[in-house]
Amino acid sequence: MNKINVGKVVKKAKKNNFVGQSLGPISDLEKHLPSDWWKKIFNSLYLKTDGDVVENSMNTVKEVDILLEKTNVKPSDVILDLCCGQGRHSLELAKRGFCNVYGIDRSRYLIRMARKRAKAFADNIVMPKFSEGDARRINLEECSQDLVMLMGNSFGYFEKKEDDKALIGQIKRVLKSEGKLFLDIVDGEWMRSNFEPRSWEWIDQDHLVCRERSLAKKDSRIITREVIVNSSRGIIADQFYAERLYTYAEIFSLLESVGFEQISNQGNFLSDSTRKQDLGMMENRLIITAFAPKKASVEKVVDVFKVAVVLGDESLPDEVKRDGKFNDEDLNTISTFKDALKNIEKFDFTCVSNHKTLLKSLMNDPPSFVFNLCDEGYYNDAFKELHIPAYLDMLGIPYTGAGPACLAMCYNKSLVRALAFQLEIPVPLETYVDSSDQVAHLPSIFPALIKPNFGDSSLGITKDAVVNNAESLISYLEEMRKIIPGRPMLIQEYLSGAEYSVAIIGNPGNYTVFPILEVDYSGLPSNLAPILSYESKWLPDSPYWSDISYKKANISESISRQLIDHSILLFERLECRDYARFDFRENSKKKICLMEVNPNPGWCWDGKMNIMAGFYGLDYSEFLKLVLEAAKKRIGIR
Numbered sequence: 001m002n003k004i005n006v007g008k009v010v011k012k013a014k015k016n017n018f019v020g021q022s023l024g025p026i027s028d029l030e031k032h033l034p035s036d037w038w039k040k041i042f043n044s045l046y047l048k049t050d051g052d053v054v055e056n057s058m059n060t061v062k063e064v065d066i067l068l069e070k071t072n073v074k075p076s077d078v079i080l081d082l083c084c085g086q087g088r089h090s091l092e093l094a095k096r097g098f099c100n101v102y103g104i105d106r107s108r109y110l111i112r113m114a115r116k117r118a119k120a121f122a123d124n125i126v127m128p129k130f131s132e133g134d135a136r137r138i139n140l141e142e143c144s145q146d147l148v149m150l151m152g153n154s155f156g157y158f159e160k161k162e163d164d165k166a167l168i169g170q171i172k173r174v175l176k177s178e179g180k181l182f183l184d185i186v187d188g189e190w191m192r193s194n195f196e197p198r199s200w201e202w203i204d205q206d207h208l209v210c211r212e213r214s215l216a217k218k219d220s221r222i223i224t225r226e227v228i229v230n231s232s233r234g235i236i237a238d239q240f241y242a243e244r245l246y247t248y249a250e251i252f253s254l255l256e257s258v259g260f261e262q263i264s265n266q267g268n269f270l271s272d273s274t275r276k277q278d279l280g281m282m283e284n285r286l287i288i289t290a291f292a293p294k295k296a297s298v299e300k301v302v303d304v305f306k307v308a309v310v311l312g313d314e315s316l317p318d319e320v321k322r323d324g325k326f327n328d329e330d331l332n333t334i335s336t337f338k339d340a341l342k343n344i345e346k347f348d349f350t351c352v353s354n355h356k357t358l359l360k361s362l363m364n365d366p367p368s369f370v371f372n373l374c375d376e377g378y379y380n381d382a383f384k385e386l387h388i389p390a391y392l393d394m395l396g397i398p399y400t401g402a403g404p405a406c407l408a409m410c411y412n413k414s415l416v417r418a419l420a421f422q423l424e425i426p427v428p429l430e431t432y433v434d435s436s437d438q439v440a441h442l443p444s445i446f447p448a449l450i451k452p453n454f455g456d457s458s459l460g461i462t463k464d465a466v467v468n469n470a471e472s473l474i475s476y477l478e479e480m481r482k483i484i485p486g487r488p489m490l491i492q493e494y495l496s497g498a499e500y501s502v503a504i505i506g507n508p509g510n511y512t513v514f515p516i517l518e519v520d521y522s523g524l525p526s527n528l529a530p531i532l533s534y535e536s537k538w539l540p541d542s543p544y545w546s547d548i549s550y551k552k553a554n555i556s557e558s559i560s561r562q563l564i565d566h567s568i569l570l571f572e573r574l575e576c577r578d579y580a581r582f583d584f585r586e587n588s589k590k591k592i593c594l595m596e597v598n599p600n601p602g603w604c605w606d607g608k609m610n611i612m613a614g615f616y617g618l619d620y621s622e623f624l625k626l627v628l629e630a631a632k633k634r635i636g637i638r
Helices: 006-015 044-049 057-071 088-095 108-119 161-174 188-194 248-258 328-341 355-364 387-395 404-411 413-422 470-483 534-538 557-573 608-616 620-635
Strands: 079-082 101-105 129-132 145-150 175-186 198-202 207-215 221-230 234-244 261-270 284-291 305-310 347-352 370-372 430-433 448-452 489-493 499-507 510-513 517-520 549-552 578-586 592-598
Touching: 044 108, 044 221, 057 088, 057 175, 057 261, 057 284, 079 088, 088 101, 088 108, 101 108, 108 129, 108 557, 129 510, 145 161, 161 175, 161 248, 175 188, 175 248, 188 284, 248 261, 248 284, 328 347, 328 620, 355 387, 370 387, 387 404, 404 413, 413 430, 413 557, 413 592, 448 470, 470 489, 499 557, 499 608, 499 620, 510 557, 510 620, 517 608, 549 608, 557 578, 557 592, 578 608, 578 620, 608 620
Parallel strands: 079 101, 079 145, 101 129, 145 175, 305 347, 305 370
Antiparallel strands: 175 284, 198 207, 207 221, 221 234, 261 284, 430 489, 448 489, 499 510, 499 517, 499 578, 517 549, 578 592
16 A cells, blocks of 8 residues: 555645645544435546446456346346446446346436447447436336346435335336346445445545545444545545445345345355455445246337427417517428427327417317427417416326426526525526616616516517616616516626526436537627627527527536536426526626526527537437427326
8 A cells, every 4th residue: 555644645735725625523424424415426536436446347347247147137138227327337238239228327427427438339239328317216117127237336325214115116116027136235244344444545646535434323324434635636525425234134125025026145246446455335245136026917008199289379479579470480490390290209299379279279179298388478478478387287288398386486587596596506696676666776786787577588688788887777777668668677797707508308316418508609799798689589680690609518527517406406496397498607707607597498499408409419309309208207108
């Protein structure tokens, strides 16, 4: 083992102001353990600290050898690699000719790593499919898997034992009649007597990891504290994690209580380490196999799914659009959308856009499912966007997208900002100005952005919406009172930095997050404020329309994680559903602030959502289908 004076490293880092936050000495590790520690810990640092075992190809080959020997699984079998991490077992199976492998993991970072590695394989190898998801809510069909493998010591992370049982129940649900479970977990009985209370090791030339371990109450879990030190920068992580220690008798009892049969102890697996030092929870593991019970045959799924698509009414006025009506570009967008629907297999679409007869037709001949894309609102009134889902709720008709409460909340920008502030998500400084206010107290920060509190599609945000002094501010407010009378306005700190959008498809426990988009203002004339103004969306002759473009954001992992974590938190707190878009922008001090939440974002072919879907490798039809499938899974429609 290399020698190092840890105190000198930390002291030197403190001198250079590099040290990150650390809690110092702790007597009770369990008090500092987050209940959901597993949501954030599996990142690039995890692949460093545990890389001697989990990035060890010899271990992976040996583990897959045992899997094949103990399960007799065939290359044509359908296999779920649950908690697949960076996909090492799935990819090893693919190399061996297995062509129906599906990996699920909660870590966005590891799933992206798995997909990246899969792309490097030869074209003649059928690659596994990887997606994010919560193992307690597996979004796969019942009785669809021949084998579920839970490997690499990925069981027992939850705070409550009931969640472990829910996970095992989900495995039984997705397994076919008499399908197989292959489980690889820490030998709890061995670990209680053999864990190292303290250890440290170099993980590469620049990083040192120090660990403390202790048993929790009743010896049910082992708690680990891990401090990672960079020799130049100091402490870069001080994190806690835990695992429930199951004996074979306890895991046998758990599997049996859920309904598994023929449960068998296949012996222990001793991992190898490239560093030959602290293997931690991976050192000695139990290998267990079990069979799902015999199940009755599952009823045949309907081949074609009938869907009514509700759109805006192109025959009615629309105050948001150019000249207050649908234009040629709007009709072309609808035509392109309908063409894309034709490429979605196993769906039969009927488009409904006549709002004068909409409610009557929904009541007299209710469809079984609605693809709600009426972001214009009932009768093209944006204030009535929530009315259509409210009516569908009253009729008991399931639909895609957000419910009326979510739409109402997100249409009020000041309320969303208040919620984000309460959630400790950075937001711009803001002043609310009611339509009757005479602006007695002007904000002191300029430049400022003026926009309506209610509205979408950049209505009320023109090329002149960024103001630099009080006179311009008052003038623009007066202009807006004439254009959109009676509507309260927001005076916001103008965010002058990079602008990003985050797209989320899915629902809690099974999100797909597209690569983040950045707005490219570099082509815009310097005399125009770089904003996505009304002109950028509705006036084809404006430079805002032609000179603004979008690109895949080139940002660090930490910024990406921050944006996505903020978006998911808002998605869940606002009760978004199926898909949503979140817009952020840097202020002058490089702090990224929330701009808006779009619970039913634009679905058009040239909109941000579809552009981000393209970054993800999907075409327009595939993007639309992904939204439909997310809604079907949420509702429970097969």
